[in-house]
Amino acid sequence: MGFNYGSALRVHNVRLIDGVSATVVDDAVLEADADGEITYAGPAARAPEARSDVRTIDGQGGTLLPGLFDCHTHLGVASDRSLVETALLTDPVLGVLQTTVRLSRTLESGITSARDLGGLPAGFRDAVASGLIAGPRLQTSVGVISHTGGHADGTLPSGRNLDLDYCELADDVTGVRTAARRMLRAGADLIKICTSGGISSAHDDPDDQDLLDEEIAAVVDEARRHRGRPVAAHAQGRAGILAAIRGGVRSVEHGYGIDDEGCDLIGERGAFLVPTLSTVFQALDPKKTTPWRYQKKLRWNERTKTNIAEAIARKVNIAVGTDAGITPHGENPFELWCLVELGMSPMDALRAATSNSARLLGLEDKLGTLRPGYAADLVLCTGDPLRDITVLSAPENIAMVVQQGVIRKLTLPDSGSSAAGRNSFHAGSRL
Numbered sequence: 001m002g003f004n005y006g007s008a009l010r011v012h013n014v015r016l017i018d019g020v021s022a023t024v025v026d027d028a029v030l031e032a033d034a035d036g037e038i039t040y041a042g043p044a045a046r047a048p049e050a051r052s053d054v055r056t057i058d059g060q061g062g063t064l065l066p067g068l069f070d071c072h073t074h075l076g077v078a079s080d081r082s083l084v085e086t087a088l089l090t091d092p093v094l095g096v097l098q099t100t101v102r103l104s105r106t107l108e109s110g111i112t113s114a115r116d117l118g119g120l121p122a123g124f125r126d127a128v129a130s131g132l133i134a135g136p137r138l139q140t141s142v143g144v145i146s147h148t149g150g151h152a153d154g155t156l157p158s159g160r161n162l163d164l165d166y167c168e169l170a171d172d173v174t175g176v177r178t179a180a181r182r183m184l185r186a187g188a189d190l191i192k193i194c195t196s197g198g199i200s201s202a203h204d205d206p207d208d209q210d211l212l213d214e215e216i217a218a219v220v221d222e223a224r225r226h227r228g229r230p231v232a233a234h235a236q237g238r239a240g241i242l243a244a245i246r247g248g249v250r251s252v253e254h255g256y257g258i259d260d261e262g263c264d265l266i267g268e269r270g271a272f273l274v275p276t277l278s279t280v281f282q283a284l285d286p287k288k289t290t291p292w293r294y295q296k297k298l299r300w301n302e303r304t305k306t307n308i309a310e311a312i313a314r315k316v317n318i319a320v321g322t323d324a325g326i327t328p329h330g331e332n333p334f335e336l337w338c339l340v341e342l343g344m345s346p347m348d349a350l351r352a353a354t355s356n357s358a359r360l361l362g363l364e365d366k367l368g369t370l371r372p373g374y375a376a377d378l379v380l381c382t383g384d385p386l387r388d389i390t391v392l393s394a395p396e397n398i399a400m401v402v403q404q405g406v407i408r409k410l411t412l413p414d415s416g417s418s419a420a421g422r423n424s425f426h427a428g429s430r431l
């Protein structure tokens with residue numbers, strides 16, 4: 001029962017979108033070998049002959065895509081409770097188990113790779129990589145660096161401190177280097193800094209610059225000299241965005257206040273914008289938040305829509321991220337609808353969430369594309385996301401999720417196995 005390790009996989013009767021080209025193959029076949037590497041992806045008419053010893057899935061006319069990426073998650077942070085409640089009232093063992101559930105829900109929503117930008121210890125990455133738990137392939141920054149009173153300062157308006165162990169405060173060049181080294185010591189794949197204030201932090205504003213120019217440059221240098229690790233910047237307002245790109249970060253997170261200058265600089269430097277629009281389009285309930293936060297959000301939401309729509313029109317280099325933790329976990333592909341809503345074509349949104357996000361994570365040689373030689377990380381959705389991008393938003397429309405040729409979720413009949421219908425990770429034999 002469970003998974004079909006070490007056997008090849010064939011998916012037929014699907015519409016294929018490869019994550020790179022603009023061409024759709026209407027009647028396609030994909031085959032992967034026993035190592036989970038794609039050996040064929042293209043028209044059924046030219047496909048190798050079907051074999052009885054290959055596990056075969058009839059895609060029932062759905063759409064086969066590369067596994068999707070979320071380049072901005074907080075998988076260690078509950079999305080259904082306040083940060084205060086999570087930090088102070090959650091038993092740490094329960095907290096770990098809740099994180100594992102978030103990881104598997106995220107995977108089942110179609111996210112086969114994720115980059116976590118604060119609050120996810122490196123052990124979760126290693127647990128997924130070793131097959132101990134189910135989840136997206138992970139890169140994690142482990143923590144977040146900002147200055148005292150900045151976006152990552154967990155001091156509450158009461159003066160009490162949440163004492164979040166993943167937040168590092170530093171106030172000079174030596175301090176930020178030390179903070180970056182602590183992150184690397186904790187196993188960070190990249191460094192996350194704050195170059196602007198935030199909507200969710202009480203005492204600063206998105207228009208404030210957080211770390212100073214020389215501090216940003218110092219972190220970028222510290223990350224670079226440790227195996228060329230990248231830096232991601234929480235940068236919401238214009239000042240923080242420009243400082244981040246000029247300082248050499250690889251990705252501008254949020255970028256709500258981006259203008260033409262910021263767009264052009266991203267292009268010149270080969271950087272990425274991760275606009276986390278799910279935060280903007282999620283319903284806003286004044287009863288569930290503090291008045292100052294509600295007001296900030298109202299003030300920024302319309303500006304954000306205008307600015308990001310302009311950035312999309314200028315063809316800025318966009319990767320997909322949701323800020324899940326702030327937004328709900330397990331509904332991550334909703335972000336693609338947000339991008340389309342602000343003017344991106346559905347095909348470009350799919351490319352942003354696959355091959356382009358793979359490029360941001362430095363995995364473009366292995367992931368994000370359905371072509372021979374790439375890893376078989378797959379998502380099969382019912383319907384056609386090019387006609388209606390919302391089909392991806394509902395997890396029940398995600399009929400199959402595959403990582404490296406291993407089926408993680410399957411809600412279609414499986415002609416290669418007598419096991420009926422559903423086949424989720426927890427029904428498998430690996431836990």
Ligand SMILES: [Zn+2]
Pocket residue numbers: 072073074117323
């Ligand atoms: Zn975030």
